[in-house]
Amino acid sequence: EPEVTQTPSHQVTQMGQEVILRCVPISNHLYFYWYRQILGQKVEFLVSFYNNEISEKSEIFDDQFSVERPDGSNFTLKIRSTKLEDSAMYFCASFAALAGGNTGELFFGEGSRLTVL
Amino acid sequence: SQQGEEDPQALSIQEGENATMNCSYKTSINNLQWYRQNSGRGLVHLILIRSNEREKHSGRLRVTLDTSKKSSSLLITASRAADTASYFCALNQAGTALIFGKGTTLSVSS
Numbered sequence: 160e161p162e163v164t165q166t167p168s169h170q171v172t173q174m175g176q177e178v179i180l181r182c183v184p185i186s187n188h189l190y191f192y193w194y195r196q197i198l199g200q201k202v203e204f205l206v207s208f209y210n211n212e213i214s215e216k217s218e219i220f221d222d223q224f225s226v227e228r229p230d231g232s233n234f235t236l237k238i239r240s241t242k243l244e245d246s247a248m249y250f251c252a253s254f255a256a257l258a259g260g261n262t263g264e265l266f267f268g269e270g271s272r273l274t275v276l
Numbered sequence: 277s278q279q280g281e282e283d284p285q286a287l288s289i290q291e292g293e294n295a296t297m298n299c300s301y302k303t304s305i306n307n308l309q310w311y312r313q314n315s316g317r318g319l320v321h322l323i324l325i326r327s328n329e330r331e332k333h334s335g336r337l338r339v340t341l342d343t344s345k346k347s348s349s350l351l352i353t354a355s356r357a358a359d360t361a362s363y364f365c366a367l368n369q370a371g372t373a374l375i376f377g378k379g380t381t382l383s384v385s386s
Contacts (some may be wrong), residue, residue, distance in 0.1 A: 163318075192373060200281070202319065202364060202376040215373050250318055262368040264309070267318035 161185040165251050165268035173225065173276055175240050180271045182234045182251030191234045192252040192265065195219070195225065202250070241275045248272050278303050280348075280377040287309055288383045295352040297380040299365030300345075309366045309374065310350050319364065322350075333344040355384045 164183045172178050184191050193205040206216045206226055213226065225237045234253075237244055249272075252265040280299040289295055299308065307326045311319040325332050325341045325348065332339050345354040352359055362381050367373040 160362045194376075201378040202313075204375055235378050252319075262307075262374050264321040264324055264374075265311075265319070265366075265374060267320070269318045 161266075163251055163253055163266050163268035165249075165271050167186065167271055168269070169272040169274070171274045171276065172241055174243060178238045178241055178245075178273060180238075180251075180273070182236070182268055183232050184251065184253035185266055186232070186233055188253035188255050189265070190226070190254050190262070191213075191226075193236045194250045194252060194267075195247040196250065196270075197247045205236070205249075215276075237272045238273075239271075243275050245246050246273060246275045278367065278369075280308070280367050280374045282363070282377045282380045284380060285378070286381045286383070288385065289355055291356055291384055291386045293355055293384075295355050295359070295382055295384070296351045297363050297365075297382070299348045299350070299377060300344060301365075301367055301368060303367075305343075305367050305369055306360070307341045307356045307368045308348050309368065310337075311347075311366060311376070312341060313362045313364065315361070322363075347361055352382075355382075357384050360384045 166181045177256040192276045198201045204217050206220045207214045227235050248270040250270045251268045256266050278301045280301045283298045309324045310322040313319045323334050323339050336353045341348045362379040364376045364379040
């Protein structure tokens with residue numbers, strides 16, 4: 160069964176360092192997302208990406224964050240200068256498409272746990 | 277965008293009992309989805325119900341949607357210890373990404 164894969168599973172970094180989280184979405188999917196979940200809290204939307212550009216982003220997704228699809232398979236989230244409050248589980252998700260532009264079933268990866276010290 | 281609000285926040289039941297979780301929201305939606313998350317894992321899609329649907333079933337899951345009351349419920353029948361997880365409702369509004377609620381933590385003891 161196709162799946163979304165994320166690397167690394169866990170990354171520990173020092174405050175102020177740059178971090179890149181990688182995702183390989185399901186191959187025929189067109190819409191890609193990053194969500195994050197601070198331990199024990201809700202799942203928060205960060206950004207959506209379609210047709211090689213950001214289609215929507217939340218208030219959390221400020222200038223410290225960027226996304227890229229450098230090739231036909233990878234989808235990356237970069238945090239330029241990490242802060243303590245960036246410590247969270249980051250989830251990548253993808254889906255194919257639904258008629259009418261509605262969002263259908265998202266397929267999530269297992270997440271990348273980021274710990275900022 | 278607005279999130280759904282799940283109720284209760286936590287639910288503890290015995291194996292074999294039914295579990296009911298509710299989700300309320302405030303704006304119009306295109307569809308509402310339920311997801312499950314085992315501790316420390318990714319979210320897994322359970323069921324999607326469109327705004328023009330009132331009820332859907334999938335195995336032991338039953339989801340209802342009342343757009344006049346802006347609420348949905350997820351019923352898990354004959355629960356098992358393996359159903360222990362967090363359950364989230366997610367709202368799809370026109371042209372926006374899925375927005376998740378805070379979730380209900382279900383604990384099923386044997």
